[in-house]
Amino acid sequence: MPSLEDVLETVNERVTPSADERQRLTAAAERLTSRAEAAIADRGVEADVLQVGSTARGTWLAGDRDIDIFVRFDPELPREKLETLGLEIGHAVLPEGHQEYAEHPYVKGNFEGFDVDCVPCYGVESASKIRSAVDRTPFHTQYLEARIDDDLASDIRMFKRFLKGIGAYGSNLKTRGFSGYLAELLVVEYSGLESLLKAAANWHPPVEFDPEDHGTASFNDPLVVIDPTDPERNVAAVCAADNVARLQHYARELLDEPTLSLFFPPDCEPLEVAEIRERLATRETTAVALVFEPPDIVDDQLYPQLEKSRIGIQSGLEGHGFAVFRSESIVDPDNDIAVLLFELATTRLPAVEHHEGPPVAVREHATGFYKAYADREDCVGPFIDGERYVVERPREWTDGLEYLASEAIFDVGLGARIEASLKNGYELRINDEIAELTDKIGTELTAYLKPEP
Amino acid sequence: MPSLEDVLETVNERVTPSADERQRLTAAAERLTSRAEAAIADRGVEADVLQVGSTARGTWLAGDRDIDIFVRFDPELPREKLETLGLEIGHAVLPEGHQEYAEHPYVKGNFEGFDVDCVPCYGVESASKIRSAVDRTPFHTQYLEARIDDDLASDIRMFKRFLKGIGAYGSNLKTRGFSGYLAELLVVEYSGLESLLKAAANWHPPVEFDPEDHGTASFNDPLVVIDPTDPERNVAAVCAADNVARLQHYARELLDEPTLSLFFPPDCEPLEVAEIRERLATRETTAVALVFEPPDIVDDQLYPQLEKSRIGIQSGLEGHGFAVFRSESIVDPDNDIAVLLFELATTRLPAVEHHEGPPVAVREHATGFYKAYADREDCVGPFIDGERYVVERPREWTDGLEYLASEAIFDVGLGARIEASLKNGYELRINDEIAELTDKIGTELTAYLKPEP
Numbered sequence: 001m002p003s004l005e006d007v008l009e010t011v012n013e014r015v016t017p018s019a020d021e022r023q024r025l026t027a028a029a030e031r032l033t034s035r036a037e038a039a040i041a042d043r044g045v046e047a048d049v050l051q052v053g054s055t056a057r058g059t060w061l062a063g064d065r066d067i068d069i070f071v072r073f074d075p076e077l078p079r080e081k082l083e084t085l086g087l088e089i090g091h092a093v094l095p096e097g098h099q100e101y102a103e104h105p106y107v108k109g110n111f112e113g114f115d116v117d118c119v120p121c122y123g124v125e126s127a128s129k130i131r132s133a134v135d136r137t138p139f140h141t142q143y144l145e146a147r148i149d150d151d152l153a154s155d156i157r158m159f160k161r162f163l164k165g166i167g168a169y170g171s172n173l174k175t176r177g178f179s180g181y182l183a184e185l186l187v188v189e190y191s192g193l194e195s196l197l198k199a200a201a202n203w204h205p206p207v208e209f210d211p212e213d214h215g216t217a218s219f220n221d222p223l224v225v226i227d228p229t230d231p232e233r234n235v236a237a238v239c240a241a242d243n244v245a246r247l248q249h250y251a252r253e254l255l256d257e258p259t260l261s262l263f264f265p266p267d268c269e270p271l272e273v274a275e276i277r278e279r280l281a282t283r284e285t286t287a288v289a290l291v292f293e294p295p296d297i298v299d300d301q302l303y304p305q306l307e308k309s310r311i312g313i314q315s316g317l318e319g320h321g322f323a324v325f326r327s328e329s330i331v332d333p334d335n336d337i338a339v340l341l342f343e344l345a346t347t348r349l350p351a352v353e354h355h356e357g358p359p360v361a362v363r364e365h366a367t368g369f370y371k372a373y374a375d376r377e378d379c380v381g382p383f384i385d386g387e388r389y390v391v392e393r394p395r396e397w398t399d400g401l402e403y404l405a406s407e408a409i410f411d412v413g414l415g416a417r418i419e420a421s422l423k424n425g426y427e428l429r430i431n432d433e434i435a436e437l438t439d440k441i442g443t444e445l446t447a448y449l450k451p452e453p
Numbered sequence: 454m455p456s457l458e459d460v461l462e463t464v465n466e467r468v469t470p471s472a473d474e475r476q477r478l479t480a481a482a483e484r485l486t487s488r489a490e491a492a493i494a495d496r497g498v499e500a501d502v503l504q505v506g507s508t509a510r511g512t513w514l515a516g517d518r519d520i521d522i523f524v525r526f527d528p529e530l531p532r533e534k535l536e537t538l539g540l541e542i543g544h545a546v547l548p549e550g551h552q553e554y555a556e557h558p559y560v561k562g563n564f565e566g567f568d569v570d571c572v573p574c575y576g577v578e579s580a581s582k583i584r585s586a587v588d589r590t591p592f593h594t595q596y597l598e599a600r601i602d603d604d605l606a607s608d609i610r611m612f613k614r615f616l617k618g619i620g621a622y623g624s625n626l627k628t629r630g631f632s633g634y635l636a637e638l639l640v641v642e643y644s645g646l647e648s649l650l651k652a653a654a655n656w657h658p659p660v661e662f663d664p665e666d667h668g669t670a671s672f673n674d675p676l677v678v679i680d681p682t683d684p685e686r687n688v689a690a691v692c693a694a695d696n697v698a699r700l701q702h703y704a705r706e707l708l709d710e711p712t713l714s715l716f717f718p719p720d721c722e723p724l725e726v727a728e729i730r731e732r733l734a735t736r737e738t739t740a741v742a743l744v745f746e747p748p749d750i751v752d753d754q755l756y757p758q759l760e761k762s763r764i765g766i767q768s769g770l771e772g773h774g775f776a777v778f779r780s781e782s783i784v785d786p787d788n789d790i791a792v793l794l795f796e797l798a799t800t801r802l803p804a805v806e807h808h809e810g811p812p813v814a815v816r817e818h819a820t821g822f823y824k825a826y827a828d829r830e831d832c833v834g835p836f837i838d839g840e841r842y843v844v845e846r847p848r849e850w851t852d853g854l855e856y857l858a859s860e861a862i863f864d865v866g867l868g869a870r871i872e873a874s875l876k877n878g879y880e881l882r883i884n885d886e887i888a889e890l891t892d893k894i895g896t897e898l899t900a901y902l903k904p905e906p
Contacts, residue, residue, distance in 0.1 A: 204814045205840065222840065241840045245813035249837065252820065284804035284851065325803060326845075346799045350778060351737035360698035361657045367705065370906075383904035384702065387658065387675065387694045392779075398737065451836035453823075 004194070004258040008158060011263045015157040017062040025055055025067065028112045032069050032093055036118065039092035040071065045085060047073045048123070052141040054180050057148060059156045061164075067116045069093065070138060072123040075131065079104070086120025093118045103132040127229035139229035140181050147188050155193035156184050158263070162193075165263040166250040168243040174303040176240040178247070185211065185225055185235060197251040205244055249453045270442035271449065277435035279449045285325050285343045288404055289434045292426035294331050294338035295417035302331065302338075305415025309422075310340050312412035313404070317342060321349050322400040328448050332440040338421065339441060341434070341448070347400040357382060357389030404428055457647070457711040461611060464716045468610040470515040478508055478520065481565045485522050485546055489571065492545035493524065498538060500526045501576070505594040507633050510601060512609045520569045522546065523591055525576040528584065532557070539573025546571045556585040580682035592682035593634050600641050608646035609637050611716070615646075618716045619703040621696040627756040629693040631700070638664065638678055638688060650704040658697055702906045723895035724902065730888035732902045738778050738796045741857055742887045745879035747784050747791035748870035755784065758868020762875075763793050765865035766857070770795060774802050775853040781901050785893040791874070792894060794887070794901070800853040810835060810842030857881060 017025070029051050036049040053068040054060040071089050073082050083104050090107025091097060094116055097109025106119040122131045127139040148156065163169035163178050171179035178186075189209055190196035205222035215226035222244045223236040254262050271279070280287055290313070294302060306329035314324045323345040330339040357369040366389060373382050373391045380392035397403040405428050410419065429437070438445060470478070482504050489502040506521040507513040524542050526535050536557050543560025544550060547569055550562025559572040575584045580592040601609065616622035616631050624632035631639075642662055643649035658675035668679035675697045676689040707715050724732070733740055743766075747755060759782035767777045776798040783792040810822040819842060826835050826844045833845035850856040858881050863872065882890070891898060 202816060242837050245837045245840050248813050249819075249823070252816070282804060283845075284802075321798075325805075325807065345774075345803050346801070348799070349737075350798050351735060352778075354778065360701050363655060363705070366702075370702070380902070381904055382906060384695050384698045384906045387698050389906070392736075449833070451834055453835060453837050453842070 002258055002260075004255065007254075007258040007260055007263075008193070010260055011158050011161055012154050014264070015061045015161045016154065017060065021062060022058075024112070025114065028114050029055065029067050029069070032067060032111060032116060032118070035093045036069055036071055036089055039089040042092075043085060043088065045073070045077075047071050047085075047089075050138055050141075052137045054160075054184075056141050057144050057184070058153050059144075059148065059160075059180075059184060061157055061161060065114045067111070067114045068137075069116060069118045070134070071118065071120045072138065073120060075122045075124050075129075077122070079131070082120050082122070089120070090118040103134060127227065128232060130230075136227075136230065136233075140227075143228050144181075144184050144188070148184070152187060152192065155196075156187045159183050159187050159193050159196065161263045162197075162250070162254070163247070165261075165265050166246055168246045171238045172303075173238070173300045175243075176238055177243045178239055179235070182225060182235045182239065185209075185228070189225075197255060200247050201251040201255060203244070203248055205241065207244075246453060268443065268446065270438070270446045273435050273438040273442075276438050276442070276445050276449065277432050280431055280435060283325075283343070285345060286347045286400075287341060287343045287431050287434050288347075288401060289342075289429045289437070290340040290404065290409075290422065290426045291429055291437070292338050292421050293424065294335050295421045297417055301417070303329075305418045306331070306338065306340070307415075309414040309418040312414050313340060313409055314342060316409060316412040317344070317400060317403065320397045320400075320403060321353060321395065322346070322397075322403070326448075328444070330441050330444040330448075332444075334440075337437070337440055338418070339434075339437070339444075342404070344400050349395060349398050349400075351395060351398055352380065352392045353395040355391050355393050356385075357391065359387045360384060360389060361387065401428065401430070455711055455713075457708065460707075460711040460713055460716075461646070463713055464611050464614055465607050467717070468514045468614045469607065470513065474515060475511075477565070478567065481567050482508070482520050482522070485520065485564060485569060485571075488546045489522055489524055489542055492542040495545075496538065496541065498526070498530075500524050500538075500542075503591055503594075505590045507637075509594050510597050510637070511606050512597075512601065512613075512633075512637060514610055514613060518567045520564070520567045521590070522569060522571045523587070524571065524573045525591065526573060528575045528577050528582075530575070532584075535573050535575070542573070543571040556587060580680065581685065583683075589680075589683065589686075593680075596681050597634075597637050597641070601637070605640060605645065608649075609640045612636050612640050612646050612649065614716045615650075615703070615707070616700070618714075618718050619699055621699045624691045625756075626691070626753045628696070629691055630696045631692055632688070635678060635688045635692065638662075638681070642678075650708060653700050654704040654708060656697070656701055658694065660697075699906060721896065721899060723891070723899045726888050726891040726895075729891050729895070729898050729902065730885050733884055733888060736778075736796070738798060739800045739853075740794060740796045740884050740887050741800075741854060742795075742882045742890070743793040743857065743862075743875065743879045744882055744890070745791055745874050746877065747788050748874045750870055754870070756782075758871045759784070759791065759793070760868075762867040762871040765867050766793060766862055767795060769862060769865040770797070770853060770856065773850045773853075773856060774806060774848065775799070775850075775856070779901075781897070783894050783897040783901075785897075787893075790890070790893055791871070792890070792897075795857070797853050802848060802851050802853075804848060804851055805833065805845045806848040808844045808846050809838075810844065812840045813837065813842060814840065854881065854883070 033049045040047045050070050052070050055067050071086060087105055087107060094107050094109030094111060097107040099105050100108045106117060108117050119134055121134045124130050124135050127136045130136050160169060160183050163183060168177040170177045186196055187193060189211055190199055206224060208224040210226040212228040214231040216231045219234045221234055221237055222241040223239050225235040227233040227235045250262055310327055310329040314327050317324050325343040325345050328341045358365040360366050369389055370382050373379050378394050382389040382391045486502045493500045503523050505523050508520050524539060540558055547560050547562030547564060550560040552558050553561045559570060561570050572587055574587045577583055577588050580589045583589050613622060613636050616636060621630040623630045639649055640646060642664055643652055659677060661677040663679040665681040667684040669684045672687045674687055674690055675694040676692050678688040680686040680688050703715055763780055763782040767780050770777050778796040778798050781794045811818040813819050822842055823835050826832050831847050835842040835844045
């Protein structure tokens with residue numbers, strides 16, 4: 001068994017950008033900055049240009065090709081004006097670029113082989129005075145630059161690689177994992193990777209850090225890292241409990257049995273359609289999938305809306321008595337189909353349902369309940385069970401598949417755009433018919449049927 | 454609609470013993486007392502004789518034919534001696550009588566058409582010093598005699614009749630209702646039936662009374678009436694929440710719409726077998742009955758053991774994932790068959806079950822769980838869900854009927870004598886096969902399918 005030191009040495013070699021890569025990146029960033037400065041001068045506005053993100057801090061992983069150029073305007077500049085100027089300058093910097101939209105529009109493009117974002121922001125006094133989320137970024141870079149030496153930069157790169165390897169890297173709303181900034185803060189907090197991993201292996205969430213000891217708000221998240229540049233913000237707000245647990249699990253694995261594959265996992269080979277069919281069948285559940293066209297929205301809107309819809313329909317099923325064994329929301333890599341998958345323990349329920357009334361002692365409520373049901377021919381009871389009235393009344397849905405095929409699914413909380421997509425039509429697929437989707441979502445079905453921590 | 458007054462007048466007429474009945478009872482009681490006194494004198498022991506119970510207090514219902522004669526010995530008398538003497542005197546009083554057994558043996562027999570119990574007890578100083586439960590009875594009679602006038606005696610008789618009518622009378626362990634003593638105390642407490650009913654309609658259990666304001670213990674029961682003769686005893690300890698609620702429900706009904714039928718309900722006509730079959734079928738549940746020979750024990754042992762067994766097997770079913778829609782324990786009137794009836798929402802479950810592990814943060818426990826399942830080919834996972842590990846493992850029982858037919862039912866808590874009976878063999882009947890038991894348990898199945906409050 002290799003030692004942790006051996007493993008980390010190899011990881012470090014692989015993730016440290018070569019001198020050549022560094023040089024090319026620095027040169028590109030400088031040329032981009034000059035272009036931006038020229039464009040600012042051309043327009044006679046007050047603004048400065050700065051490079052932010054991991055490539056600015058020297059903490060990027062070898063092969064990453066992201067350069068972030070921020071154009072920082074006077075905070076007095078009206079927002080509209082900032083947007084127009086930001087786009088003008090962006091297009092001047094990246095003539096081949098295209099417009100994207102976060103909190104406000106910016107230009108994205110390729111430059112000498114690098115993926116470049118050219119983003120306008122406000123040069124506010126402090127991160128707590130930001131006017132849009134991106135205004136915070138320069139403060140983050142400034143804070144970390146002052147605290148990261150070469151050793152810590154290595155450890156940060158290895159930690160990011162580790163988080164990628166275990167699937168917990170990224171603060172996008174599909175992953176809900178550790179952002180780059182969060183990863184860097186944690187390594188800085190523990191003064192290195194190994195002590196971070198050893199500590200994480202023993203965390204008892206909620207785990208809270210406040211590097212600048214200035215936090216003013218309290219948070220309900222499993223991991224809380226008060227932003228050193230903003231006392232009211234939890235840097236880890238988006239990080240889900242699953243990913244905190246995942247870090248803990250794999251930190252223990254790595255310390256216990258150091259292996260390169262935790263940093264560079266082999267590609268997961270998707271199961272063949274026959275195998276997926278077989279595995280679904282042996283569970284003896286009924287897997288039901290709502291298959292529909294995904295709405296044309298960015299992933300950070302799509303995934304939360306899918307999750308909301310999955311949870312909504314699951315609670316609809318369970319509210320009607322259909323126990324959901326497991327469920328998942330899936331979009332294929334080409335964004336061709338969206339799938340809300342529900343695995344039901346049973347699809348058929350009795351014709352009657354148990355309906356618990358109020359305690360008999362709550363007179364007004366109890367009498368109202370009793371009178372409402374006493375003469376109903378289609379009900380059994382009301383009778384008394386313990387201190388309460390109970391009736392057995394006709395169940396609204398006795399077939400879970402009929403429920404999922406009906407308009408009733410629109411009575412639950414769905415993501416707005418998912419609701420619209422479903423209203424345009426969806427296909428209900430069951431068991432083998434889901435396995436037939438393997439060519440589109442084989443990887444996701446494999447992950448569902450052979451889940452890893 | 455008749456007024457409450459009209460209804461109560463009729464009830465009162467029906468439940469008040471006639472002068473002739475009273476006379477015959479008094480005469481019989483006197484003769485029994487004389488016989489007992491003679492038997493005591495014959496043996497040269499210290500003891501007195503007293504009549505107890507409702508016939509002693511004048512609160513019995515017309516037609517009731519119970520006379521309770523207590524022979525009260527010196528508390529210094531050894532228990533063995535009391536038992537021998539008690540039986541000797543009992544047999545002298547009731548030459549045709551036979552021995553029965555409560556906390557100690559006594560003689561029961563018929564005398565001039567009355568059902569007579571001749572019970573030995575200790576003449577202790579106060580009810581809190583009793584040596585066996587029956588020692589308390591003379592104190593109860595003494596306490597109530599001093600507080601019941603003719604009007605209250607009428608109200609007590611009507612209240613008892615009401616409790617009988619609604620099925621809440623009796624402190625036996627099948628009914629778990631209101632004992633005669635409890636009924637009398639409540640009428641005394643409220644100084645009459647009507648104010649008792651009006652108050653009960655508004656009770657918010659737990660309801661507590663302490664007529665002598667001397668209670669020393671606290672109780673967890675829905676109704677607490679501290680025994681005026683024993684500060685540590687709740688007279689209503691055996692009274693179930695159902696029966697408290699039942700009294701509340703029917704008190705409201707009576708006040709709302711006074712009717713004689715609440716006191717003298719018509720006999721419930723049992724459903725025909727075809728109707729029972731039909732009603733079971735329309736529920737679309739699976740009714741399963743364990744049918745076996747009831748053990749030869751008194752009802753106050755039989756019913757608690759049946760209930761324990763019903764609850765035990767239900768928790769076994771539910772622990773294995775089989776939701777029980779409703780259940781019941783039944784013995785036919787001739788004690789020929791005992792039935793534990795479970796109505797299942799579904800009898801088939803998936804081959805896998807969801808098994809939640811510890812939070813990943815609880816390191817030792819979590820690591821143990823992970824290692825126990827990580828290499829099991831027959832399990833899916835462990836994976837992470839929220840803060841916890843989860844595995845999907847083979848379900849022990851996928852067929853609820855197979856479970857009920859197996860030895861596994863003996864792993865749950867069963868009444869000892871029920872367990873023995875079941876081990877001697879039981880028959881598993883399903884749906885229509887249960888309806889076929891109508892000739893034996895038609896009334897009970899009718900009550901199950903058409904339950905009243």
